[in-house]
Amino acid sequence: xxxxxxxxxxxxxxxxxxxxxxxxxxxxxxxxxxxxxxxxxxxxxxxxxxxxxxxxxxxxxxxxxxxxxxxxxxxxxxxxxxxxxx
Numbered sequence: 001x002x003x004x005x006x007x008x009x010x011x012x013x014x015x016x017x018x019x020x021x022x023x024x025x026x027x028x029x030x031x032x033x034x035x036x037x038x039x040x041x042x043x044x045x046x047x048x049x050x051x052x053x054x055x056x057x058x059x060x061x062x063x064x065x066x067x068x069x070x071x072x073x074x075x076x077x078x079x080x081x082x083x084x085x086x
Contacts, residue, residue, distance in 0.1 A: 001083045009082070013075040020072040023065045030058040 002009055034054045 001079045004083050009079050013079050016068070016071045016075040020065075020068040023061070023068040027058070027061045027065050030054075030061045034058055 037054055
């Protein structure tokens with residue numbers, strides 16, 4: 001869209017997209033941590049109950065990702081509206 005406009009987009013748009021990417025990476029790390037801990041428990045033969053802290057951390061990360069996704073979509077819509085010819 002910056003190429004079509006021949007000018008940079010507003011700084012808030014880039015910030016929202018960077019935040020979205022950061023939050024997605026956090027969700028990936030939380031999910032990876034949850035899987036590693038679950039496989040460790042399985043190897044030790046422990047009960048299959050999960051540690052609630054892992055689940056809560058993942059749920060919080062997904063909530064933050066949902067908020068960041070909505071903001072990024074709104075920013076991209078605004079950028080599109082600014083890019084389209086009048």
